[in-house]
Amino acid sequence: GCVTCLDYDEHYILTFPNGYGRQVNALVWSILTVPWIELGGECTINCSKTGYNASIVFHTKPFYGGKKHRITAEIFSPNDKKPFCFIEGEWNGVMYAKYTTGENAVFIDTKKMPTIKKKVRKLEDQDDFESRCLWKDVTYNLKIRDIDAATAAKH
Numbered sequence: 001g002c003v004t005c006l007d008y009d010e011h012y013i014l015t016f017p018n019g020y021g022r023q024v025n026a027l028v029w030s031i032l033t034v035p036w037i038e039l040g041g042e043c044t045i046n047c048s049k050t051g052y053n054a055s056i057v058f059h060t061k062p063f064y065g066g067k068k069h070r071i072t073a074e075i076f077s078p079n080d081k082k083p084f085c086f087i088e089g090e091w092n093g094v095m096y097a098k099y100t101t102g103e104n105a106v107f108i109d110t111k112k113m114p115t116i117k118k119k120v121r122k123l124e125d126q127d128d129f130e131s132r133c134l135w136k137d138v139t140y141n142l143k144i145r146d147i148d149a150a151t152a153a154k155h
Contacts, residue, residue: 051078
């Protein structure tokens with residue numbers, strides 16, 4: 001993907017983690033647990049203008065113990081082989097930064113971030129193969145819980 005920060009005229013190229021639908025398989029545990037979506041795998045973020053880059057790992061929950069939604073990352077200055085900052089925490093919660101200078105700080109608390117409404121063009125202004133236009137019948141039928149019609153619309 002590509003993210004552009006207009007205020008800084010910076011373009012970031014990034015890769016995405018894998019997404020998994022999870023639930024414990026054993027009958028007893030499936031009664032006691034709720035299914036969840038989990039991200040897992042390695043990703044990168046690179047800025048060609050500044051040369052800064054990051055290597056990110058989304059950790060999947062181990063079968064026994066462990067936490068969900070864990071993330072670790074290393075941030076690199078241009079042309080450096082060693083990171084100047086390490087990030088760890090939960091991608092949907094609080095992440096902490098540990099700098100090589102010895103400083104430790106909250107990197108970001110996603111629970112305190114404001115929700116920003118998406119800006120999306122009206123359906124009639126979209127081309128036939130733009131995502132919302134293409135999937136509108138599927139989305140509508142899922143909202144009204146008509147799975148058969150949603151499946152038909154996918155085809």
